[in-house]
Amino acid sequence: MRAVWLKEFGGPERLVPGEAPDPVPGDGRALVAVEFVNITFVETQMRAGAGPSPVKWELPVIPGNGVGGVVTAVGPGVDEGLIGRRVVSGTGGTGGYAELAAVDAGGLFEVPDGLALDDAVALLADGRTATMMLRAARPRPGERVLVEAAAGGVGTLLVQLAKAGGATVVAAAGGPHKAEVPMRLGADEAADYREPGWAEKVGDVDVVFDGVGGEVAREAFTLLRPGGRMVSFGLASGEWAGVPEDEAAGRDVTLVRAEATQEEMREFTRSALAEAAAGRLRPVIGQRYPLGGAADAHAAIQSRSTVGKTLLEVR
Structure with missing residues:
Protein backbone atom coordinates (compact mmCIF):
# COMPACT_ATOMS: atom_id res chain seq x y z
CA MET A 1 0.00 0.00 0.00
CA VAL A 111 -20.84 7.52 10.24
CA PRO A 112 -24.50 8.54 10.53
CA ASP A 113 -26.64 8.58 7.39
CA GLY A 114 -26.64 11.99 5.78
CA LEU A 115 -23.18 12.94 7.04
CA ALA A 116 -20.34 13.09 4.50
CA LEU A 117 -17.31 11.01 5.36
CA ASP A 118 -14.89 13.92 5.12
CA ASP A 119 -17.02 15.94 7.56
CA ALA A 120 -17.07 12.98 9.95
CA VAL A 121 -13.27 12.75 9.85
CA ALA A 122 -13.01 16.49 10.49
CA LEU A 123 -15.18 16.01 13.59
CA LEU A 124 -13.44 12.92 14.96
CA ALA A 125 -10.97 14.75 17.21
CA ASP A 126 -12.17 18.35 17.09
CA GLY A 127 -15.85 17.57 17.65
CA ARG A 128 -15.02 15.55 20.73
CA THR A 129 -12.76 18.29 22.07
CA ALA A 130 -15.21 21.12 21.42
CA THR A 131 -18.08 19.22 23.05
CA MET A 132 -15.95 18.40 26.09
CA MET A 133 -14.82 22.03 26.48
CA LEU A 134 -18.37 23.31 26.20
CA ARG A 135 -19.63 20.92 28.87
CA ALA A 136 -16.71 21.78 31.14
CA ALA A 137 -17.21 25.56 31.03
CA ARG A 138 -21.02 25.41 30.73
CA PRO A 139 -21.71 28.85 29.26
CA ARG A 140 -25.22 30.00 30.09
CA PRO A 141 -27.67 31.78 27.78
CA GLY A 142 -26.84 35.47 27.67
CA GLU A 143 -23.26 35.08 28.88
CA ARG A 144 -20.45 36.62 26.87
CA VAL A 145 -18.02 33.99 25.61
CA LEU A 146 -14.57 34.53 24.09
CA VAL A 147 -13.29 31.81 21.76
CA GLU A 148 -9.58 32.01 20.94
CA ALA A 149 -8.21 30.42 17.76
CA ALA A 150 -11.78 30.78 16.53
CA ALA A 151 -10.86 30.02 12.90
CA GLY A 152 -9.30 26.67 13.78
CA GLY A 153 -10.82 23.21 13.79
CA VAL A 154 -11.96 23.24 17.44
CA GLY A 155 -12.60 26.99 17.55
CA THR A 156 -15.04 27.01 14.63
CA LEU A 157 -17.05 24.29 16.37
CA LEU A 158 -17.01 26.07 19.74
CA VAL A 159 -18.35 29.21 18.09
CA GLN A 160 -21.31 27.26 16.73
CA LEU A 161 -21.99 25.28 19.92
CA ALA A 162 -21.78 28.29 22.23
CA LYS A 163 -24.01 30.35 19.94
CA ALA A 164 -26.57 27.53 19.73
CA GLY A 165 -26.66 27.50 23.53
CA GLY A 166 -27.67 31.16 23.64
CA ALA A 167 -24.32 32.80 24.45
CA THR A 168 -22.99 35.98 22.90
CA VAL A 169 -19.85 34.86 21.10
CA VAL A 170 -16.71 36.94 20.61
CA ALA A 171 -14.30 35.22 18.21
CA ALA A 172 -10.58 35.95 18.48
CA ALA A 173 -8.37 34.89 15.58
CA GLY A 174 -4.89 35.61 14.27
CA GLY A 175 -5.40 37.93 11.32
CA PRO A 176 -8.32 39.74 9.67
CA HIS A 177 -8.90 37.04 7.06
CA LYS A 178 -9.21 34.45 9.83
CA ALA A 179 -11.56 36.63 11.85
CA GLU A 180 -14.02 36.51 8.96
CA VAL A 181 -14.42 32.71 9.28
CA PRO A 182 -16.19 32.59 12.69
CA MET A 183 -18.36 35.57 11.74
CA ARG A 184 -19.77 33.48 8.89
CA LEU A 185 -20.56 30.79 11.46
CA GLY A 186 -22.63 33.06 13.66
CA ALA A 187 -20.16 34.81 15.97
CA ASP A 188 -21.45 38.16 17.22
CA GLU A 189 -18.08 39.94 17.24
CA ALA A 190 -14.55 39.24 16.07
CA ALA A 191 -11.12 40.44 17.17
CA ASP A 192 -7.63 40.03 15.74
CA TYR A 193 -5.39 39.05 18.66
CA ARG A 194 -2.32 40.05 16.70
CA GLU A 195 -3.36 43.70 16.99
CA PRO A 196 -2.05 45.69 19.98
CA GLY A 197 -4.82 46.44 22.46
CA TRP A 198 -7.14 43.74 21.10
CA ALA A 199 -8.23 42.68 24.59
CA GLU A 200 -9.34 46.16 25.63
CA LYS A 201 -11.52 46.32 22.53
CA VAL A 202 -13.15 42.98 23.44
CA GLY A 203 -14.08 43.99 26.98
CA ASP A 204 -15.42 41.85 29.83
CA VAL A 205 -16.44 38.24 29.26
CA ASP A 206 -17.85 35.39 31.34
CA VAL A 207 -16.09 32.45 29.67
CA VAL A 208 -12.78 32.06 27.84
CA PHE A 209 -12.11 29.08 25.60
CA ASP A 210 -8.33 29.23 25.31
CA GLY A 211 -6.87 27.68 22.18
CA VAL A 212 -3.73 29.80 21.92
CA GLY A 213 -2.06 29.87 25.32
CA GLY A 214 0.88 32.14 26.07
CA GLU A 215 0.44 35.91 26.17
CA VAL A 216 -2.86 35.85 24.27
CA ALA A 217 -4.40 33.58 26.91
CA ARG A 218 -3.00 35.67 29.75
CA GLU A 219 -4.57 38.79 28.24
CA ALA A 220 -7.87 36.98 27.78
CA PHE A 221 -7.78 35.92 31.44
CA THR A 222 -7.80 39.57 32.52
CA LEU A 223 -11.15 40.05 30.79
CA LEU A 224 -13.01 37.56 32.95
CA ARG A 225 -15.67 38.90 35.27
CA PRO A 226 -16.09 37.52 38.82
CA GLY A 227 -17.62 34.07 38.50
CA GLY A 228 -15.99 33.60 35.09
CA ARG A 229 -14.48 30.38 33.79
CA MET A 230 -11.46 29.69 31.61
CA VAL A 231 -10.73 26.36 29.97
CA SER A 232 -7.80 25.57 27.68
CA PHE A 233 -7.98 23.30 24.62
CA GLY A 234 -4.80 24.18 22.74
CA LEU A 235 -1.47 25.96 22.73
CA ALA A 236 -1.02 27.36 19.24
CA SER A 237 1.53 29.78 20.73
CA GLY A 238 3.69 26.86 21.87
CA GLU A 239 3.01 27.30 25.59
CA TRP A 240 0.08 27.04 27.99
CA ALA A 241 -1.42 30.10 29.63
CA GLY A 242 0.35 29.50 32.93
CA VAL A 243 -2.14 31.51 34.98
CA PRO A 244 -1.52 30.88 38.73
CA GLU A 245 -4.40 29.26 40.62
CA ASP A 246 -4.14 31.77 43.46
CA GLU A 247 -4.41 34.69 41.04
CA ALA A 248 -7.58 33.18 39.57
CA ALA A 249 -9.03 32.56 43.02
CA GLY A 250 -8.25 36.13 44.02
CA ARG A 251 -10.36 37.38 41.13
CA ASP A 252 -13.16 34.83 41.80
CA VAL A 253 -12.37 33.13 38.46
CA THR A 254 -12.26 29.36 37.92
CA LEU A 255 -9.60 27.69 35.81
CA VAL A 256 -11.60 24.72 34.59
CA ARG A 257 -9.86 21.38 34.04
CA ALA A 258 -11.73 19.45 31.36
CA GLU A 259 -11.73 15.79 32.38
CA ALA A 260 -13.70 12.81 31.09
CA THR A 261 -13.76 9.04 31.19
CA GLN A 262 -13.08 7.04 28.06
CA GLU A 263 -16.80 6.36 27.61
CA GLU A 264 -17.63 10.03 28.11
CA MET A 265 -15.09 10.88 25.41
CA ARG A 266 -16.79 8.43 23.08
CA GLU A 267 -20.14 10.04 23.88
CA PHE A 268 -18.71 13.47 23.03
CA THR A 269 -17.70 12.13 19.61
CA ARG A 270 -21.10 10.52 19.04
CA SER A 271 -22.81 13.77 20.04
CA ALA A 272 -20.75 15.83 17.59
CA LEU A 273 -21.42 13.39 14.75
CA ALA A 274 -25.16 13.37 15.52
CA GLU A 275 -25.32 17.17 15.65
CA ALA A 276 -23.57 17.39 12.29
CA ALA A 277 -25.84 14.75 10.75
CA ALA A 278 -28.84 16.78 11.92
CA GLY A 279 -27.42 19.91 10.29
CA ARG A 280 -26.80 21.76 13.56
CA LEU A 281 -22.98 21.63 13.47
CA ARG A 282 -20.73 22.21 10.48
CA PRO A 283 -17.02 21.48 10.44
Missing part, protein backbone atom coordinates in the same frame (compact mmCIF):
# COMPACT_ATOMS: atom_id res chain seq x y z
CA ARG A 2 0.97 3.65 -0.34
CA ALA A 3 1.89 5.43 2.88
CA VAL A 4 3.84 8.37 4.23
CA TRP A 5 6.93 7.65 6.34
CA LEU A 6 8.80 9.66 8.93
CA LYS A 7 12.31 8.25 9.30
CA GLU A 8 13.99 11.27 10.88
CA PHE A 9 12.59 14.00 13.10
CA GLY A 10 12.73 17.44 11.54
CA GLY A 11 10.88 19.70 9.15
CA PRO A 12 7.87 18.85 6.98
CA GLU A 13 10.19 17.58 4.23
CA ARG A 14 10.96 14.59 6.47
CA LEU A 15 7.52 13.20 5.57
CA VAL A 16 8.26 11.02 2.55
CA PRO A 17 5.77 8.96 0.50
CA GLY A 18 6.64 5.29 0.05
CA GLU A 19 5.38 1.75 0.17
CA ALA A 20 4.43 -0.26 3.25
CA PRO A 21 3.11 -3.79 3.84
CA ASP A 22 -0.67 -4.08 3.91
CA PRO A 23 -1.76 -4.38 7.56
CA VAL A 24 -3.68 -7.49 8.60
CA PRO A 25 -6.45 -7.16 11.20
CA GLY A 26 -5.69 -9.26 14.27
CA ASP A 27 -7.97 -10.19 17.15
CA GLY A 28 -10.55 -7.50 17.84
CA ARG A 29 -9.40 -5.32 14.96
CA ALA A 30 -10.85 -4.09 11.69
CA LEU A 31 -9.19 -3.13 8.41
CA VAL A 32 -10.25 0.25 7.00
CA ALA A 33 -9.71 1.33 3.40
CA VAL A 34 -8.80 4.91 4.21
CA GLU A 35 -10.37 7.76 2.26
CA PHE A 36 -9.58 10.75 4.49
CA VAL A 37 -7.00 11.43 7.21
CA ASN A 38 -7.25 14.07 9.91
CA ILE A 39 -4.08 16.10 10.56
CA THR A 40 -3.60 17.88 13.89
CA PHE A 41 -1.27 20.64 15.04
CA VAL A 42 0.17 18.28 17.65
CA GLU A 43 1.31 15.95 14.85
CA THR A 44 3.43 18.74 13.40
CA GLN A 45 5.13 19.10 16.77
CA MET A 46 5.68 15.35 17.07
CA ARG A 47 7.13 15.20 13.56
CA ALA A 48 9.68 17.78 14.64
CA GLY A 49 10.57 15.66 17.68
CA ALA A 50 9.03 18.20 20.04
CA GLY A 51 5.64 16.63 20.73
CA PRO A 52 3.92 16.83 24.11
CA SER A 53 5.70 14.70 26.71
CA PRO A 54 5.68 11.78 27.32
CA VAL A 55 4.50 10.81 23.81
CA LYS A 56 7.22 10.40 21.22
CA TRP A 57 7.13 8.36 18.04
CA GLU A 58 9.56 5.49 17.58
CA LEU A 59 11.17 5.82 14.15
CA PRO A 60 10.62 4.84 11.43
CA VAL A 61 6.89 5.46 11.69
CA ILE A 62 3.81 6.11 9.59
CA PRO A 63 2.16 9.07 11.39
CA GLY A 64 -1.56 9.65 11.69
CA ASN A 65 -4.16 9.14 14.40
CA GLY A 66 -7.52 9.82 12.75
CA VAL A 67 -8.95 8.12 9.67
CA GLY A 68 -12.22 7.61 7.85
CA GLY A 69 -13.13 5.03 5.27
CA VAL A 70 -14.89 1.74 4.66
CA VAL A 71 -14.30 -1.48 6.61
CA THR A 72 -12.98 -4.12 4.21
CA ALA A 73 -12.08 -6.95 6.60
CA VAL A 74 -12.26 -7.88 10.28
CA GLY A 75 -10.16 -10.02 12.57
CA PRO A 76 -11.27 -12.81 14.92
CA GLY A 77 -13.94 -11.80 17.40
CA VAL A 78 -15.27 -8.90 15.34
CA ASP A 79 -18.77 -8.73 13.87
CA GLU A 80 -18.52 -9.34 10.11
CA GLY A 81 -21.53 -7.05 9.71
CA LEU A 82 -19.09 -4.16 9.96
CA ILE A 83 -17.68 -4.98 6.54
CA GLY A 84 -18.82 -2.35 4.05
CA ARG A 85 -19.73 0.20 6.72
CA ARG A 86 -18.49 3.80 6.63
CA VAL A 87 -16.52 4.49 9.79
CA VAL A 88 -14.17 6.94 11.48
CA SER A 89 -11.61 5.89 14.04
CA GLY A 90 -8.45 6.74 15.88
CA THR A 91 -5.51 4.50 15.05
CA GLY A 92 -3.90 4.50 18.47
CA GLY A 93 -1.41 7.17 17.50
CA THR A 94 0.26 6.01 14.30
CA GLY A 95 -0.46 4.37 10.95
CA GLY A 96 -3.03 6.83 9.62
CA TYR A 97 -1.17 8.37 6.67
CA ALA A 98 -1.78 5.30 4.53
CA GLU A 99 -4.22 3.61 2.18
CA LEU A 100 -5.12 0.98 4.77
CA ALA A 101 -5.28 1.05 8.56
CA ALA A 102 -5.90 -1.77 11.03
CA VAL A 103 -7.73 -0.29 14.03
CA ASP A 104 -9.38 -1.42 17.25
CA ALA A 105 -12.89 -2.42 16.23
CA GLY A 106 -14.18 -1.31 19.62
CA GLY A 107 -13.06 2.23 18.86
CA LEU A 108 -14.92 2.58 15.56
CA PHE A 109 -17.70 5.11 15.06
CA GLU A 110 -20.17 4.41 12.30
CA VAL A 284 -14.90 23.83 8.37
CA ILE A 285 -12.52 21.94 6.11
CA GLY A 286 -10.19 24.66 4.99
CA GLN A 287 -7.47 22.64 3.25
CA ARG A 288 -7.22 19.32 1.45
CA TYR A 289 -4.05 17.61 0.27
CA PRO A 290 -3.38 14.29 -1.45
CA LEU A 291 -1.73 11.58 0.63
CA GLY A 292 1.62 12.33 -1.01
CA GLY A 293 1.23 15.97 -0.03
CA ALA A 294 1.46 15.36 3.72
CA ALA A 295 4.63 17.45 3.91
CA ASP A 296 2.83 20.40 2.28
CA ALA A 297 -0.05 19.99 4.72
CA HIS A 298 2.30 20.09 7.71
CA ALA A 299 4.08 23.15 6.30
CA ALA A 300 0.78 24.98 5.85
CA ILE A 301 -0.33 24.22 9.42
CA GLN A 302 3.02 25.34 10.82
CA SER A 303 2.84 28.60 8.86
CA ARG A 304 -0.44 29.47 10.61
CA SER A 305 -2.01 30.06 7.20
CA THR A 306 -4.71 27.39 7.58
CA VAL A 307 -8.30 27.73 8.70
CA GLY A 308 -10.55 25.01 10.07
CA LYS A 309 -9.48 21.43 9.57
CA THR A 310 -6.77 20.10 7.28
CA LEU A 311 -7.37 16.70 5.66
CA LEU A 312 -5.44 14.29 3.51
CA GLU A 313 -7.49 12.78 0.69
CA VAL A 314 -6.32 9.22 0.10
CA ARG A 315 -8.79 7.86 -2.45
Whole structure:
Protein backbone atom coordinates (compact mmCIF):
# COMPACT_ATOMS: atom_id res chain seq x y z
CA MET A 1 0.00 0.00 0.00
CA ARG A 2 0.97 3.65 -0.34
CA ALA A 3 1.89 5.43 2.88
CA VAL A 4 3.84 8.37 4.23
CA TRP A 5 6.93 7.65 6.34
CA LEU A 6 8.80 9.66 8.93
CA LYS A 7 12.31 8.25 9.30
CA GLU A 8 13.99 11.27 10.88
CA PHE A 9 12.59 14.00 13.10
CA GLY A 10 12.73 17.44 11.54
CA GLY A 11 10.88 19.70 9.15
CA PRO A 12 7.87 18.85 6.98
CA GLU A 13 10.19 17.58 4.23
CA ARG A 14 10.96 14.59 6.47
CA LEU A 15 7.52 13.20 5.57
CA VAL A 16 8.26 11.02 2.55
CA PRO A 17 5.77 8.96 0.50
CA GLY A 18 6.64 5.29 0.05
CA GLU A 19 5.38 1.75 0.17
CA ALA A 20 4.43 -0.26 3.25
CA PRO A 21 3.11 -3.79 3.84
CA ASP A 22 -0.67 -4.08 3.91
CA PRO A 23 -1.76 -4.38 7.56
CA VAL A 24 -3.68 -7.49 8.60
CA PRO A 25 -6.45 -7.16 11.20
CA GLY A 26 -5.69 -9.26 14.27
CA ASP A 27 -7.97 -10.19 17.15
CA GLY A 28 -10.55 -7.50 17.84
CA ARG A 29 -9.40 -5.32 14.96
CA ALA A 30 -10.85 -4.09 11.69
CA LEU A 31 -9.19 -3.13 8.41
CA VAL A 32 -10.25 0.25 7.00
CA ALA A 33 -9.71 1.33 3.40
CA VAL A 34 -8.80 4.91 4.21
CA GLU A 35 -10.37 7.76 2.26
CA PHE A 36 -9.58 10.75 4.49
CA VAL A 37 -7.00 11.43 7.21
CA ASN A 38 -7.25 14.07 9.91
CA ILE A 39 -4.08 16.10 10.56
CA THR A 40 -3.60 17.88 13.89
CA PHE A 41 -1.27 20.64 15.04
CA VAL A 42 0.17 18.28 17.65
CA GLU A 43 1.31 15.95 14.85
CA THR A 44 3.43 18.74 13.40
CA GLN A 45 5.13 19.10 16.77
CA MET A 46 5.68 15.35 17.07
CA ARG A 47 7.13 15.20 13.56
CA ALA A 48 9.68 17.78 14.64
CA GLY A 49 10.57 15.66 17.68
CA ALA A 50 9.03 18.20 20.04
CA GLY A 51 5.64 16.63 20.73
CA PRO A 52 3.92 16.83 24.11
CA SER A 53 5.70 14.70 26.71
CA PRO A 54 5.68 11.78 27.32
CA VAL A 55 4.50 10.81 23.81
CA LYS A 56 7.22 10.40 21.22
CA TRP A 57 7.13 8.36 18.04
CA GLU A 58 9.56 5.49 17.58
CA LEU A 59 11.17 5.82 14.15
CA PRO A 60 10.62 4.84 11.43
CA VAL A 61 6.89 5.46 11.69
CA ILE A 62 3.81 6.11 9.59
CA PRO A 63 2.16 9.07 11.39
CA GLY A 64 -1.56 9.65 11.69
CA ASN A 65 -4.16 9.14 14.40
CA GLY A 66 -7.52 9.82 12.75
CA VAL A 67 -8.95 8.12 9.67
CA GLY A 68 -12.22 7.61 7.85
CA GLY A 69 -13.13 5.03 5.27
CA VAL A 70 -14.89 1.74 4.66
CA VAL A 71 -14.30 -1.48 6.61
CA THR A 72 -12.98 -4.12 4.21
CA ALA A 73 -12.08 -6.95 6.60
CA VAL A 74 -12.26 -7.88 10.28
CA GLY A 75 -10.16 -10.02 12.57
CA PRO A 76 -11.27 -12.81 14.92
CA GLY A 77 -13.94 -11.80 17.40
CA VAL A 78 -15.27 -8.90 15.34
CA ASP A 79 -18.77 -8.73 13.87
CA GLU A 80 -18.52 -9.34 10.11
CA GLY A 81 -21.53 -7.05 9.71
CA LEU A 82 -19.09 -4.16 9.96
CA ILE A 83 -17.68 -4.98 6.54
CA GLY A 84 -18.82 -2.35 4.05
CA ARG A 85 -19.73 0.20 6.72
CA ARG A 86 -18.49 3.80 6.63
CA VAL A 87 -16.52 4.49 9.79
CA VAL A 88 -14.17 6.94 11.48
CA SER A 89 -11.61 5.89 14.04
CA GLY A 90 -8.45 6.74 15.88
CA THR A 91 -5.51 4.50 15.05
CA GLY A 92 -3.90 4.50 18.47
CA GLY A 93 -1.41 7.17 17.50
CA THR A 94 0.26 6.01 14.30
CA GLY A 95 -0.46 4.37 10.95
CA GLY A 96 -3.03 6.83 9.62
CA TYR A 97 -1.17 8.37 6.67
CA ALA A 98 -1.78 5.30 4.53
CA GLU A 99 -4.22 3.61 2.18
CA LEU A 100 -5.12 0.98 4.77
CA ALA A 101 -5.28 1.05 8.56
CA ALA A 102 -5.90 -1.77 11.03
CA VAL A 103 -7.73 -0.29 14.03
CA ASP A 104 -9.38 -1.42 17.25
CA ALA A 105 -12.89 -2.42 16.23
CA GLY A 106 -14.18 -1.31 19.62
CA GLY A 107 -13.06 2.23 18.86
CA LEU A 108 -14.92 2.58 15.56
CA PHE A 109 -17.70 5.11 15.06
CA GLU A 110 -20.17 4.41 12.30
CA VAL A 111 -20.84 7.52 10.24
CA PRO A 112 -24.50 8.54 10.53
CA ASP A 113 -26.64 8.58 7.39
CA GLY A 114 -26.64 11.99 5.78
CA LEU A 115 -23.18 12.94 7.04
CA ALA A 116 -20.34 13.09 4.50
CA LEU A 117 -17.31 11.01 5.36
CA ASP A 118 -14.89 13.92 5.12
CA ASP A 119 -17.02 15.94 7.56
CA ALA A 120 -17.07 12.98 9.95
CA VAL A 121 -13.27 12.75 9.85
CA ALA A 122 -13.01 16.49 10.49
CA LEU A 123 -15.18 16.01 13.59
CA LEU A 124 -13.44 12.92 14.96
CA ALA A 125 -10.97 14.75 17.21
CA ASP A 126 -12.17 18.35 17.09
CA GLY A 127 -15.85 17.57 17.65
CA ARG A 128 -15.02 15.55 20.73
CA THR A 129 -12.76 18.29 22.07
CA ALA A 130 -15.21 21.12 21.42
CA THR A 131 -18.08 19.22 23.05
CA MET A 132 -15.95 18.40 26.09
CA MET A 133 -14.82 22.03 26.48
CA LEU A 134 -18.37 23.31 26.20
CA ARG A 135 -19.63 20.92 28.87
CA ALA A 136 -16.71 21.78 31.14
CA ALA A 137 -17.21 25.56 31.03
CA ARG A 138 -21.02 25.41 30.73
CA PRO A 139 -21.71 28.85 29.26
CA ARG A 140 -25.22 30.00 30.09
CA PRO A 141 -27.67 31.78 27.78
CA GLY A 142 -26.84 35.47 27.67
CA GLU A 143 -23.26 35.08 28.88
CA ARG A 144 -20.45 36.62 26.87
CA VAL A 145 -18.02 33.99 25.61
CA LEU A 146 -14.57 34.53 24.09
CA VAL A 147 -13.29 31.81 21.76
CA GLU A 148 -9.58 32.01 20.94
CA ALA A 149 -8.21 30.42 17.76
CA ALA A 150 -11.78 30.78 16.53
CA ALA A 151 -10.86 30.02 12.90
CA GLY A 152 -9.30 26.67 13.78
CA GLY A 153 -10.82 23.21 13.79
CA VAL A 154 -11.96 23.24 17.44
CA GLY A 155 -12.60 26.99 17.55
CA THR A 156 -15.04 27.01 14.63
CA LEU A 157 -17.05 24.29 16.37
CA LEU A 158 -17.01 26.07 19.74
CA VAL A 159 -18.35 29.21 18.09
CA GLN A 160 -21.31 27.26 16.73
CA LEU A 161 -21.99 25.28 19.92
CA ALA A 162 -21.78 28.29 22.23
CA LYS A 163 -24.01 30.35 19.94
CA ALA A 164 -26.57 27.53 19.73
CA GLY A 165 -26.66 27.50 23.53
CA GLY A 166 -27.67 31.16 23.64
CA ALA A 167 -24.32 32.80 24.45
CA THR A 168 -22.99 35.98 22.90
CA VAL A 169 -19.85 34.86 21.10
CA VAL A 170 -16.71 36.94 20.61
CA ALA A 171 -14.30 35.22 18.21
CA ALA A 172 -10.58 35.95 18.48
CA ALA A 173 -8.37 34.89 15.58
CA GLY A 174 -4.89 35.61 14.27
CA GLY A 175 -5.40 37.93 11.32
CA PRO A 176 -8.32 39.74 9.67
CA HIS A 177 -8.90 37.04 7.06
CA LYS A 178 -9.21 34.45 9.83
CA ALA A 179 -11.56 36.63 11.85
CA GLU A 180 -14.02 36.51 8.96
CA VAL A 181 -14.42 32.71 9.28
CA PRO A 182 -16.19 32.59 12.69
CA MET A 183 -18.36 35.57 11.74
CA ARG A 184 -19.77 33.48 8.89
CA LEU A 185 -20.56 30.79 11.46
CA GLY A 186 -22.63 33.06 13.66
CA ALA A 187 -20.16 34.81 15.97
CA ASP A 188 -21.45 38.16 17.22
CA GLU A 189 -18.08 39.94 17.24
CA ALA A 190 -14.55 39.24 16.07
CA ALA A 191 -11.12 40.44 17.17
CA ASP A 192 -7.63 40.03 15.74
CA TYR A 193 -5.39 39.05 18.66
CA ARG A 194 -2.32 40.05 16.70
CA GLU A 195 -3.36 43.70 16.99
CA PRO A 196 -2.05 45.69 19.98
CA GLY A 197 -4.82 46.44 22.46
CA TRP A 198 -7.14 43.74 21.10
CA ALA A 199 -8.23 42.68 24.59
CA GLU A 200 -9.34 46.16 25.63
CA LYS A 201 -11.52 46.32 22.53
CA VAL A 202 -13.15 42.98 23.44
CA GLY A 203 -14.08 43.99 26.98
CA ASP A 204 -15.42 41.85 29.83
CA VAL A 205 -16.44 38.24 29.26
CA ASP A 206 -17.85 35.39 31.34
CA VAL A 207 -16.09 32.45 29.67
CA VAL A 208 -12.78 32.06 27.84
CA PHE A 209 -12.11 29.08 25.60
CA ASP A 210 -8.33 29.23 25.31
CA GLY A 211 -6.87 27.68 22.18
CA VAL A 212 -3.73 29.80 21.92
CA GLY A 213 -2.06 29.87 25.32
CA GLY A 214 0.88 32.14 26.07
CA GLU A 215 0.44 35.91 26.17
CA VAL A 216 -2.86 35.85 24.27
CA ALA A 217 -4.40 33.58 26.91
CA ARG A 218 -3.00 35.67 29.75
CA GLU A 219 -4.57 38.79 28.24
CA ALA A 220 -7.87 36.98 27.78
CA PHE A 221 -7.78 35.92 31.44
CA THR A 222 -7.80 39.57 32.52
CA LEU A 223 -11.15 40.05 30.79
CA LEU A 224 -13.01 37.56 32.95
CA ARG A 225 -15.67 38.90 35.27
CA PRO A 226 -16.09 37.52 38.82
CA GLY A 227 -17.62 34.07 38.50
CA GLY A 228 -15.99 33.60 35.09
CA ARG A 229 -14.48 30.38 33.79
CA MET A 230 -11.46 29.69 31.61
CA VAL A 231 -10.73 26.36 29.97
CA SER A 232 -7.80 25.57 27.68
CA PHE A 233 -7.98 23.30 24.62
CA GLY A 234 -4.80 24.18 22.74
CA LEU A 235 -1.47 25.96 22.73
CA ALA A 236 -1.02 27.36 19.24
CA SER A 237 1.53 29.78 20.73
CA GLY A 238 3.69 26.86 21.87
CA GLU A 239 3.01 27.30 25.59
CA TRP A 240 0.08 27.04 27.99
CA ALA A 241 -1.42 30.10 29.63
CA GLY A 242 0.35 29.50 32.93
CA VAL A 243 -2.14 31.51 34.98
CA PRO A 244 -1.52 30.88 38.73
CA GLU A 245 -4.40 29.26 40.62
CA ASP A 246 -4.14 31.77 43.46
CA GLU A 247 -4.41 34.69 41.04
CA ALA A 248 -7.58 33.18 39.57
CA ALA A 249 -9.03 32.56 43.02
CA GLY A 250 -8.25 36.13 44.02
CA ARG A 251 -10.36 37.38 41.13
CA ASP A 252 -13.16 34.83 41.80
CA VAL A 253 -12.37 33.13 38.46
CA THR A 254 -12.26 29.36 37.92
CA LEU A 255 -9.60 27.69 35.81
CA VAL A 256 -11.60 24.72 34.59
CA ARG A 257 -9.86 21.38 34.04
CA ALA A 258 -11.73 19.45 31.36
CA GLU A 259 -11.73 15.79 32.38
CA ALA A 260 -13.70 12.81 31.09
CA THR A 261 -13.76 9.04 31.19
CA GLN A 262 -13.08 7.04 28.06
CA GLU A 263 -16.80 6.36 27.61
CA GLU A 264 -17.63 10.03 28.11
CA MET A 265 -15.09 10.88 25.41
CA ARG A 266 -16.79 8.43 23.08
CA GLU A 267 -20.14 10.04 23.88
CA PHE A 268 -18.71 13.47 23.03
CA THR A 269 -17.70 12.13 19.61
CA ARG A 270 -21.10 10.52 19.04
CA SER A 271 -22.81 13.77 20.04
CA ALA A 272 -20.75 15.83 17.59
CA LEU A 273 -21.42 13.39 14.75
CA ALA A 274 -25.16 13.37 15.52
CA GLU A 275 -25.32 17.17 15.65
CA ALA A 276 -23.57 17.39 12.29
CA ALA A 277 -25.84 14.75 10.75
CA ALA A 278 -28.84 16.78 11.92
CA GLY A 279 -27.42 19.91 10.29
CA ARG A 280 -26.80 21.76 13.56
CA LEU A 281 -22.98 21.63 13.47
CA ARG A 282 -20.73 22.21 10.48
CA PRO A 283 -17.02 21.48 10.44
CA VAL A 284 -14.90 23.83 8.37
CA ILE A 285 -12.52 21.94 6.11
CA GLY A 286 -10.19 24.66 4.99
CA GLN A 287 -7.47 22.64 3.25
CA ARG A 288 -7.22 19.32 1.45
CA TYR A 289 -4.05 17.61 0.27
CA PRO A 290 -3.38 14.29 -1.45
CA LEU A 291 -1.73 11.58 0.63
CA GLY A 292 1.62 12.33 -1.01
CA GLY A 293 1.23 15.97 -0.03
CA ALA A 294 1.46 15.36 3.72
CA ALA A 295 4.63 17.45 3.91
CA ASP A 296 2.83 20.40 2.28
CA ALA A 297 -0.05 19.99 4.72
CA HIS A 298 2.30 20.09 7.71
CA ALA A 299 4.08 23.15 6.30
CA ALA A 300 0.78 24.98 5.85
CA ILE A 301 -0.33 24.22 9.42
CA GLN A 302 3.02 25.34 10.82
CA SER A 303 2.84 28.60 8.86
CA ARG A 304 -0.44 29.47 10.61
CA SER A 305 -2.01 30.06 7.20
CA THR A 306 -4.71 27.39 7.58
CA VAL A 307 -8.30 27.73 8.70
CA GLY A 308 -10.55 25.01 10.07
CA LYS A 309 -9.48 21.43 9.57
CA THR A 310 -6.77 20.10 7.28
CA LEU A 311 -7.37 16.70 5.66
CA LEU A 312 -5.44 14.29 3.51
CA GLU A 313 -7.49 12.78 0.69
CA VAL A 314 -6.32 9.22 0.10
CA ARG A 315 -8.79 7.86 -2.45
